[in-house]
Amino acid sequence: MKADNLYCLYRDSMIKKNHMIEASFPRLYAAYVAQFKEDLSFWQELAHSSGSPILELGCGPGRVLLALAKKGITVTGLDSDEEMLQWVRSQATQALLQKITLIHGDMRSLSLPNQYPLVIVPCNTFAYFNDAAALQVLAGIKRHLTSNGQLAMAIPNPAQYTDFDAEQIQMEISETEPISDFIEPISQHPVQVYAYEELDRERNILQVLWAFDELFPDGQVKRLQHPVSYTLRSLEEMLELLSYAQMGVKHVFGDYQRGSLDQNSHEMIIVAANTTRN
Numbered sequence: 001m002k003a004d005n006l007y008c009l010y011r012d013s014m015i016k017k018n019h020m021i022e023a024s025f026p027r028l029y030a031a032y033v034a035q036f037k038e039d040l041s042f043w044q045e046l047a048h049s050s051g052s053p054i055l056e057l058g059c060g061p062g063r064v065l066l067a068l069a070k071k072g073i074t075v076t077g078l079d080s081d082e083e084m085l086q087w088v089r090s091q092a093t094q095a096l097l098q099k100i101t102l103i104h105g106d107m108r109s110l111s112l113p114n115q116y117p118l119v120i121v122p123c124n125t126f127a128y129f130n131d132a133a134a135l136q137v138l139a140g141i142k143r144h145l146t147s148n149g150q151l152a153m154a155i156p157n158p159a160q161y162t163d164f165d166a167e168q169i170q171m172e173i174s175e176t177e178p179i180s181d182f183i184e185p186i187s188q189h190p191v192q193v194y195a196y197e198e199l200d201r202e203r204n205i206l207q208v209l210w211a212f213d214e215l216f217p218d219g220q221v222k223r224l225q226h227p228v229s230y231t232l233r234s235l236e237e238m239l240e241l242l243s244y245a246q247m248g249v250k251h252v253f254g255d256y257q258r259g260s261l262d263q264n265s266h267e268m269i270i271v272a273a274n275t276t277r278n
Contacts, residue, residue, distance in 0.1 A: 110140030
């Protein structure tokens with residue numbers, strides 16, 4: 001099925017439901033990602049060993065950023081979505097606000113006044129970019145690293161999609177199972193999360209249409225949809241990008257316990273550093 005067909009199929013389903021205002025996305029997304037804690041100690045250990053302040057690119061609703069701040073780490077978070085940053089501000093205590101700096105910006109054109117001993121790009125964010133944009137991101141990161149600074153990122157491991165079944169995309173929405181369900185803590189409404197995926201093998205791009213169904217007390221179900229595209233890169237392709245950006249790989253892990261990367265790893269976690277001075 002073509003990508004256009006995928007989006008038409010689920011766009012039509014969205015029309016049948018009340019579409020939530022976009023401002024609701026940070027609230028629902030934050031509640032969804034709050035359940036994921038496996039990676040937090042990994043970022044915290046890197047930050048403690050590097051020293052403050054650190055820079056998080058694509059901080060979103062602040063899941064990682066606030067967890068770091070709670071450990072006493074000074075963090076600058078950058079995101080292109082101002083509503084996400086407003087959400088972080090609304091959720092942070094006054095004590096945490098003293099530890100964080102939030103910046104609305106595009107990581108492809110990074111221009112900040114400071115350099116950092118550690119820049120992190122968690123949650124597959126680096127995979128949002130094609131090769132040209134990825135090189136812009138890496139160049140900006142390099143400019144903002146101290147001479148001994150490190151970059152750490154987590155991206156999808158393409159090996160997990162080797163047996164991807166494209167036919168599953170043709171299932172009707174009513175026949176698919178949610179990947180998660182939870183009670184959103186502010187509204188106390190039940191929420192179900194769906195993820196409809198399509199893999200373009202020629203371009204190595206995974207398209208995901210996220211759908212959040214929120215159940216209201218009057219029985220209405222309001223759906224918010226959020227499309228995302230991920231560029232899948234092998235380790236060899238990542239090494240080439242980092243080499244071009246004059247950054248060298250120090251470590252490659254397949255999980256947040258620092259296990260080896262293999263075909264069963266869901267993540268590819270890379271720690272890199274400058275190979276030349278800025």
